[in-house]
Amino acid sequence: MDCPEIYENFISGLEKRNPNEPEFHQAVHEVAQDVIPFIADNPKYQDRLLLERMTEPDRIISFRVCWVDDEGNIRANRGYRVQNNNAIGPYKGGIRFHPTVNLSILKFLAFEQTFKNSLTGLHMGGAKGGSDFNPKGKSDAEVMRFCQSFMTELYRYIGPDTDIPAGDIGVGSREIGFMFGQFKRLTNSFTGTMTGKGIEFGGSLIRAEATGYGTIYMLEAALKDMNESLEGKHVLISGSGNVALYAAEKAIQHGAVVSTLSDSSGFIYDPNGFNAEKLAWLKKLKLQDRGRINQYLQEFDAEFHADQQPWKVPCDIALPCATQNEITGDDARILISNNCRFVVEGANMPSTPEAVTAFQNSHVVFVPGKAANAGGVAVSGLEMSQNASKISWDEKDLHQRLHNIMHLIHEKCARYGREGERINYVKGANIGGFIKVADAMLAFGVI
Ligand code: NDP
Numbered sequence: 175m176d177c178p179e180i181y182e183n184f185i186s187g188l189e190k191r192n193p194n195e196p197e198f199h200q201a202v203h204e205v206a207q208d209v210i211p212f213i214a215d216n217p218k219y220q221d222r223l224l225l226e227r228m229t230e231p232d233r234i235i236s237f238r239v240c241w242v243d244d245e246g247n248i249r250a251n252r253g254y255r256v257q258n259n260n261a262i263g264p265y266k267g268g269i270r271f272h273p274t275v276n277l278s279i280l281k282f283l284a285f286e287q288t289f290k291n292s293l294t295g296l297h298m299g300g301a302k303g304g305s306d307f308n309p310k311g312k313s314d315a316e317v318m319r320f321c322q323s324f325m326t327e328l329y330r331y332i333g334p335d336t337d338i339p340a341g342d343i344g345v346g347s348r349e350i351g352f353m354f355g356q357f358k359r360l361t362n363s364f365t366g367t368m369t370g371k372g373i374e375f376g377g378s379l380i381r382a383e384a385t386g387y388g389t390i391y392m393l394e395a396a397l398k399d400m401n402e403s404l405e406g407k408h409v410l411i412s413g414s415g416n417v418a419l420y421a422a423e424k425a426i427q428h429g430a431v432v433s434t435l436s437d438s439s440g441f442i443y444d445p446n447g448f449n450a451e452k453l454a455w456l457k458k459l460k461l462q463d464r465g466r467i468n469q470y471l472q473e474f475d476a477e478f479h480a481d482q483q484p485w486k487v488p489c490d491i492a493l494p495c496a497t498q499n500e501i502t503g504d505d506a507r508i509l510i511s512n513n514c515r516f517v518v519e520g521a522n523m524p525s526t527p528e529a530v531t532a533f534q535n536s537h538v539v540f541v542p543g544k545a546a547n548a549g550g551v552a553v554s555g556l557e558m559s560q561n562a563s564k565i566s567w568d569e570k571d572l573h574q575r576l577h578n579i580m581h582l583i584h585e586k587c588a589r590y591g592r593e594g595e596r597i598n599y600v601k602g603a604n605i606g607g608f609i610k611v612a613d614a615m616l617a618f619g620v621i
């Protein structure tokens with residue numbers, strides 16, 4: 175069989191076995207289009223069903239989460255953990271609380287996490303979990319009761335050498351604190367079973383900043399490959415959560431002009447760009463007070479565009495940092511026609527397949543999330559190391575380690591994705607991530 179035929183058979187089998195899971199199909203399709211030809215060229219990976227095994231999660235746990243709201247009503251949500259692959263280390267990946275959470279989304283995230291974690295060079299397998307619980311508008315007490323109930327089931331399946339959850343959309347330091355506290359109580363042990371913990375109970379410095387900062391370190395490396403720098407470049411960012419705000423902070427520190435941020439209600443455009451003072455205000459608004467992005471206009475001169483994305487604002491660089499499929503084919507064509515030159519994904523799979531194809535057929539340098547946003551899980555891996563050895567590294571040391579890891583990921587993308595003058599970052603990340611997991615699976619025989 176030639177590659178297109180192998181590919182068609184593989185995808186049709188995957189879709190048949192996993193009906194109605196479009197995000198999962200999308201994530202696998204993006205990897206398979208590079209990995210299937212790579213396997214065809216490398217006999218040691220042939221006839222071992224490696225990609226078939228990587229796309230069948232080791233285990234999926236699904237459970238009911240009951241809790242009582244502030245009015246005394248009983249509420250029921252659904253919780254999940256998808257443990258995709260632990261060939262190179264214990265399962266590792268975030269927990270998402272958002273009303274859109276379903277199995278398709280968590281399977282795509284756990285699958286991508288397997289490749290991302292491999293790219294970091296650390297020993298972490300891939301997992302993801304979450305719930306359709308919506309923390310928005312809930313009191314601290316309601317969030318606490320939900321998190322405790324969620325952990326009362328999840329604790330059976332996780333542990334410092336088994337599976338180490340962390341944050342993602344809707345799960346920040348507050349939720350991690352509630353879940354870790356309940357885990358500690360149920361197991362009567364104090365272990366590094368979650369990352370993103372508070373500093374006072376074993377968290378790592380710069381974990382909060384790591385995904386956003388890491389995205390900018392990757393951007394920096396991609397710019398350097400083209401003999402350019404961030405200085406004076408006009409940057410659009412979507413989202414206004416953990417990833418978006420720290421990406422904005424680091425980009426500004428490196429001399430970029432960042433003019434947009436967004437949330438699910440629309441985007442703000444500050445023609446003068448954000449600065450340290452405006453960002454400090456935004457961090458308090460979004461990360462502490464859980465406000466809405468349009469409140470920025472009460473304090474600073476800016477425009478708010480309700481129910482819109484920032485992609486039509488002319489820019490040099492776009493950093494999608496909100497959620498999956500937030501850049502459509504039409505958005506991509508607008509960015510390209512406005513001469514945007516770099517798209518670096520802070521979020522997981524924020525570009526639709528049509529958008530990715532449009533970028534790759536244009537002058538745009540496109541870096542996918544599994545390479546660009548790996549800084550968060552990388553510092554999670556460093557948190558695991560610090561917990562295991564019961565020590566804490568200082569901030570300077572951690573910044574240096576994060577910086578090195580992102581540059582090493584860039585090198586891997588270049589090694590496996592260089593095409594003449596350009597780097598195909600999608601191919602580089604897919605193959606670079608695949609090799610380590612595949613080699614470990616080959617060593618284990620058939621399991
Ligand atoms: P947060 O919950 O801190 O922020 C999410 C942001 O995205 C908010 O501004 C939110 O707006 C917006 N958003 C979420 N869902 C939607 C939606 N369906 N439509 C429009 N806007 C939406 O999450 P993070 O910053 O942690 O995560 C952002 C992205 O980065 C996700 O794709 C996540 O998987 C990825 N990521 C996160 C890492 C981490 O360490 N936290 C690591 C690597 C990747 P609103 O408040 O209105 O919902």
Ligand code: 2IT
Pocket residue numbers: 266267268269287290338339340341342369522547548550551552554
């Ligand atoms: O998508 C991701 O990489 C994360 N949400 C972070 C995972 C982690 O374990 O730190």
